[in-house]
Amino acid sequence: MITAEGLTRRFGPTTALNGFDLEVPAGTVHGLLGPNGAGKTTAVRILTTLLRPDAGRARVAGHDCVREAGRVRARIGLVGQQAAVDEQLSGRQNLEMFGRLHHLAAAHARRRAADLLDRFDLTEAADRPAGRYSGGMRRRLDLATGLLTDPAVLFLDEPTTGLDPRARTEVWRTIRALAAGGTTVLLTTQYLEEADQLADALAVIDHGRVVAAGTADELKGRLGQDHLDVVVRDPGRLDEVAALLARAGDGEPRVDPDRRLAGVPVRDRVAALTEVARQLAERGVEAEDIGVRRPTLDEVFLALTVRSAA
Incomplete structure (x- = not known):
């Protein structure tokens, strides 16, 4: 049309x-x-x-x-x-x-x-x-x-x-x-x-x-993989969680101390989520939230327009 x-x-x-x-x-x-x-x-x-x-x-x-x-x-x-x-x-x-x-x-x-x-x-x-x-x-x-x-x-x-x-x-x-x-x-x-x-x-x-x-x-989907994010109750254990995510994920983990959040890209969302939840429980790490999310359209927009300007 x-x-x-x-x-x-x-x-x-x-x-x-x-x-x-x-x-x-x-x-x-x-x-x-x-x-x-x-x-x-x-x-x-x-x-x-x-x-x-x-x-x-x-x-x-x-x-x-x-x-x-x-x-x-x-x-x-x-x-x-x-x-x-x-x-x-x-x-x-x-x-x-x-x-x-x-x-x-x-x-x-x-x-x-x-x-x-x-x-x-x-x-x-x-x-x-x-x-x-x-x-x-x-x-x-x-x-x-x-x-x-x-x-x-x-x-x-x-x-x-x-x-x-x-x-x-x-x-x-x-x-x-x-x-x-x-x-x-x-x-x-x-x-x-x-x-x-x-x-x-x-x-x-x-x-x-x-x-x-x-x-x-x-x-x-063009921006990349799903992300597994973990929000911990104790910010002192963020580094430990980041190391765990590095082994379970498919990329470099990121850490946001202000939000008490650690995250990593994952390929198999179900397998990664299951494994990380199991290891958190075994280590006694209390998570306030854990989940897998796709990149947001905001992230896509920013990535595409920054790339275009480069």
């Missing part, structure tokens, strides 16, 4: 995109991750026809983003980082106004507004000024405006920036429902948990190009 090949865009001496490639299948949520200045917003602006690339090409919903910009715009919705609603107007009035701006007939705009207010659980607040909405409600209204034309593809540029955890959860639930209904979603975000929760697949962008792509599990 979205393809980009070799997109390049410069702003004076600054190269915002430098051979950017992307492929997003229909009906999926695709996460675009990257640090500030990596090129995420520039990529979205090109894919939504708001900016022309200096080189490369892109297609959205089967249409070329430069040569068929009008057809692309007819098939997409865009929700930017800042809410675009008019706080003086009610939720219903906002949606009807945006519907008219999209050239919907007045009756059609009213019907779409009513449908979307119901879909986004805003019917009870429909005639209340948007300025009196909570952050989550306002963001849901903003998402509703992006769906007025029933787009095949919805672009969400950091849609939960500035929201509290409860409001963010509300928006996540809405995005999941959109994808379940068949909408293709391209989501840019700096929240790694958000990408892990929502995205079917991810692309990590740094310095204007994609440095890694795949599912969250695939990206975590």
Whole structure:
């Protein structure tokens, strides 16, 4: 549903995109991750026809983003980082106004507004000024405006920036429902948990190009093995536990005295966990916690972007 090949865009001496490639299948949520200045917003602006690339090409919903910009715009919705609603107007009035701006007939705009207010659980607040909405409600209204034309593809540029955890959860639930209904979603975000929760697949962008792509599990797998961590009750026994982990694991153990934690990479998580638990019991070492974990998406993100910058 979205393809980009070799997109390049410069702003004076600054190269915002430098051979950017992307492929997003229909009906999926695709996460675009990257640090500030990596090129995420520039990529979205090109894919939504708001900016022309200096080189490369892109297609959205089967249409070329430069040569068929009008057809692309007819098939997409865009929700930017800042809410675009008019706080003086009610939720219903906002949606009807945006519907008219999209050239919907007045009756059609009213019907779409009513449908979307119901879909986004805003019917009870429909005639209340948007300025009196909570952050989550306002963001849901903003998402509703992006769906007025029933787009095949919805672009969400950091849609939960500035929201509290409860409001963010509300928006996540809405995005999941959109994808379940068949909408293709391209989501840019700096929240790694958000990408892990929502995205079917991810692309990590740094310095204007994609440095890694795949599912969250695939990206975590690229970073390395599982880790076995032990938190001890007595910090004086950390060195002893680290030596034990060195024999049971597959790498150099690490020690964090502040957290009373020792950890090591492992290949066979079950065998390593069983052996370490047995030896801790035999030695009389009290563990407050012991477990095996995969690398986090935060660790993957940091490793990939540091590697890209090197």
